Amino acid sequence: MSSFDENDAFEGASLSARAMAALRPEADYLNELNPAQREAVELLDGPILMLAGAGTGKTKALTTRIAHLLNTGRARPNEILAVTFTNKAAREMKERVGRLLGQPAEGMPWLGTFHSICVKLLRRHAELVDLKSNFTILDTDDQLRLLKQLVQAANIDDKRWPARMLAGIIDDWKNRALTPDKVPAADAGAYNAKGVELYAQYQTRLRELNAVDFGDLLLHMVTIFQTHPDVLEQYQRWFRYILVDEYQDTNIAQYLWLRLLAGGHKNICCVGDDDQSIYGWRGAEVGNILRFEKDFPGAHVVRLEQNYRSTPHILAAASNVIRGNESRLGKELWTDKPEGEKVRLIGHWDGEEEARWIGEEIDAMQGGTRGVRPMSLDEIAILVRASHQMRAFEDRFLTIGLPYKVIGGPRFYERMEIRDAMAYFRLVVSPEDDLAFERIVNTPKRGLGDKAQQTIQRTAREHGVSLVQGARIALEQGLIKGKGGAALRELVEGLARWNAMTRGPRIEFEDDSVIDDGTAPVRYGLPEVSHIELAQIVLDESGYTAHWQNDKTPEAPGRLENLKELVNQLDNFENLQGFLEHVSLVMDNEQDSGGPKVSIMTLHAAKGLEFPAVFLPGWEDGLFPSQRSMDESGLKGLEEERRLAYVGITRAEEVCTISFAANRRVFGQWQNAMPSRFIDELPEDHVEVLTPPGLYGGGQMSAGIESRAAQANVYNSPGWKRMQARQGQYGMSQPRESRNTVIDATAVASFTLGERVFHQKFGYGGVVGIEGDKVEVEFDKAGTKKVVARFLSAKDDVPF
DNA sequence: GGCCCCTGACTTTTT
């Protein structure tokens, strides 16, 4: 996100003449649409709901609609408000609109995520909610630290009432657009009856800190719109057309925000799929999309039902499952693609066998011995319900040397080292950022424990100054002495020095002699070092880089890499401020390298993606649908789980393989489970049952599966035959023969017994055995494991 | 102040 620029957003209104000329003739892009898409693009005025099933070309319709709005002169680029949920989606839309327009969509300042757009708006109107326009956006860590302080101050036992819980409750209220005064009495009992009180205190603290959390971005804007009709009206007029992506994921605050903005002209186009609403647990309201026609009387509803992604069998399976849901608007996906393979279903004895089998399947697919064509690992994905399921696959793939990547997981900017570095940068830019100071006073260790930190807090409070100032005063008064004191002095002086570097040398003017007493405005020239150099200086001089260099844990090299990457990212920004702004909202870490890999991710993370081959393991009742979801949310929870199943199946283009295991180790305990009830909802005619005979000693499988297995004549099914043939081919006992030639011919590295080695996942260790391309390593932390040689590097090779 | 051990939790996650 570029820093807010009024001209950009409101005045630099028109596309360049070049771009106007480059707009394609209407018929051109309209002819590329199917009738439903075309309708969704051409109905420009009034409310419209585009119900876009999975794989029906919704982004195409959405971006074409924007192009059409511009092309027909209905709106200038900066008069269109287009909102998405993720930065990825926003980026993609920008790119595609740009392509349609024949120039980068720079001229669309209001295409972005809910949050980034709200930041822009809130910076303009911050004073209306008692903030300054340079407010900071807190990350979840800061938020939690703040709440912990409040909880402690209120003398609440944070054992019984964890701050995390309070954070959840407050988030929930904010998602529902409830300011402390609006929290209904029914909810007031939350968090030991102190919830609302603490919520109010928290908001006060945020205001004092000139800070907001993510929820506030929306909530403050809703408040402003509700209490300042003049401001609202200004934007209602400005945003002539509104487009919303993934409408089924909106929460109440977002819904209100949209309704307020669309209140005048009602030119709002919401795109979504009620069947893909899977974020109810974080405040999304399927109701928003189900209610659309009531909210916007006279709304047009356009259904995009032609699917361009999957084969008929896959679509039929998905449709039949989702049919089990009561509350849905109803759609039927169809395609003119050729039949393809049936959805495959297989049961396993346990989770490990499931992982083993999938590993072999992937091998075979890649080698071309399974399916109609050889597949690249990039075309294959494994989608799980819960992240702990990934482990079995990681272990297995590591052992057999199958390259994989885990998508999702902790994001780049959530990592400890990135947050620490960011806290330093924040302090350098704004020395009064107390939360940032708290984070890094003693990181790296400076010998400043609880006592010293309390002294700083107390001094700051007594003098009514920031913590950095408080620390300075405490030092002057000799309140903090010894090693800690020296280190603190170094830190405080460092911060002042780095801060000065952000401003460059002072420029003195002839007419007014400048005295920098902190009140008179001082003019500064350009900084003498670039912000990139400055960042490096800060990390080095603060001792933070050294902290990780001296760290001997296996993660340390990776963390240093991340820090390097962070500094590299600065290149895309003009200064630290701009970067900080960006990073609090954005920044994902999707770089990956080194050849094709199987993707492993959660079903949630898979939304919006597609793969030729998809594996859906772990379809067991309790795991999927998740027991917890059903316990906590009953039928609503089950329906959301079912939508998750629908999302999973519809990710597949050519082959979809569903599997379940009779036994699985859960929290260290072996448990047996019934196949998922969703399996019973798969349509027989479109499913091929691969379950080998005799695997289930009767009674393990549900009657439905058993009868289905019988009907499908398992023993004669093509899949079963193929499996037999394949097993005959190279035998189950040593199925790994083709490995090296397929994956990596250079794999057989030579290691010697006793040699120190490093492994990305397991860390450091010593070689205790060698068998062909597999090396047995006794890891310092992870125990003894057999791993493929190519995943090991000699200890000196470790990148620093 | 730092390390170690014990306890308890344990679905999904963007901004």
Add this chain to the structure above:
DNA sequence: GTCAGGGGCC
């Protein structure tokens, strides 16, 4: 079974 966070001990 694993991990994180907190308490207690050195």
